[in-house]
Amino acid sequence: MVKTLSRVGEYWMKDPQRTIEAQSRLMSGYVDLWNDTLKRMAGEEVQPTAEPDPRDKRFKDEDWTTNQFFDFLKQFYLITARWAKTLVVDAAEVDEHTRHKADFYVRQITNALSPSNFLLTNPELLRETLDSNAENLVRGMQMLAEDIEVEHGDLRIRQSDGSKFHVGKNLAMTPGKVFMQNDVCQLIQYEPTTEKVLKRPLLIVPPWINKYYILDLNPEKSFIRWAVEQGHTVFVISWVNPDACQAQKSFAHYMHEGIFESLDKIKRATQVEEVNAIGYCVDGTLLAVPLAYMAAHGDEGIKSATFSTAQVDFKYAGDLKVFVDEEQIANLEKRVQQKSYLEGRKMATAFNMLRSNDLIWPYVVNNYLRGKELFPFDLLYWNSNSIRMPAANHSFYVHNCYPENRLTQGKMEIDG
DSSP, X not given: XXXXXXXXXXXXXXXXXXXXXXXXXXXXXXXXXXXXXXXXXXXXXXXXXXXXXXXXXXXXXXXXXXXXXXXXXXXXXXXXXXXXXXXXXXXXXXXXXXXXXXXXXXXXXXXXXXXXXXXXGOHHHHHHHHHTTTXXXXXXXHHHHHHHHHTTTSOOOOOSOGGGOOXXXXXXXXXXXXXXXXXXXEEEEEOOOSSSOOSSOEEEEOOTTBXXXXXXXXXXXXXXXHHHHTTOOEEEEEEOOOOGGGTTOOHHHIIIIIIIHHXXXXXXXXXXXXXXXXXXXXXXXXXXXXXXXXXXXXXXXXXXXXXXXXXXXXXXXGGGGGGOSHHXXXXXXXXXXXXXXXXXXXXXXXXXXXXXXXXXXXHHIIXXXXXXXXXXXXXXXXXXXXXXEEHHHHHHHHHHHTTSOTXXXXXXXXXX
């Protein structure tokens, strides 16, 4: 982060004229805010110098607008944050990838420094603290201690009350049975509930970085339950949570032992040579690669493939590209090799940072400052239940998909 932001700083500092212009823009915003605040204190009606985005939930409390002190804090913050973003966007001589990273880092810093995240600068927090005689802070510190203890010294912010969920009782409730098991996965079979059954079975390939039951959270929003009610014989891959023993399990192993072995077992059991397949999220990518491999070998065993929230072309991977340039991949691989796998919580943190104002800071405030009990939200419980990724699989994935984008260029080589 420091290295990236220093590149932007160099652009503005090496030309004195640019430096003065940048400083002048910031000071001009502050002066306008000060003048408007004085007019408002004198009883005049004035338009805000800076207004938050209508979708920004941080400043919804009415005191952010009606109380002059908190309104000043809010606008001061917005002016500064937008000025910092402009510095990155207007750094013309800095290459696009570095500006992309800098924009992401500036967003993380400004999101963290929002006055809504601190007790003395958040009117809602102040009211609750005074009204409860600081009991909210006591509860919050207790929750903080619990979250640090669970992660053995690290902090993993709870997003849902996990104690309310039990697989097979109120989560992943569609009846199924383990049909096959090997070193990388289990294959779960779900019987159709109709009198007439569709001949061609359905194979679902869920993300290898989360538990399999994203498509079976509860009866009301279970795709698997819906599918068996339509007469599908459904098979779902459930990936092993790998440890050091699976360190050398690569993308090719996941393809052969995960998808191809599942296909083979399904065909033998159902006596049907063709299946329909669904690839969800990162395993949409994992499904696309075997499809290309099968095409190269004239294998038409997958009759149709559906992709949900999945990337195949990584040209427009958005903020995920921040984490996957060559330098960061090299540093990450050193850490992964030490443990033989990538920790699931590392990936969860990266995904949370993509939307830190929705997935990090509201929970910091609500959990540790307001001391509020968490709502038992099944989707967020699933999202926080990350599993690990073997070193070999991680290395193949990040090198082939992100910097090189080899799959869509026909340059990806797998298993020879």
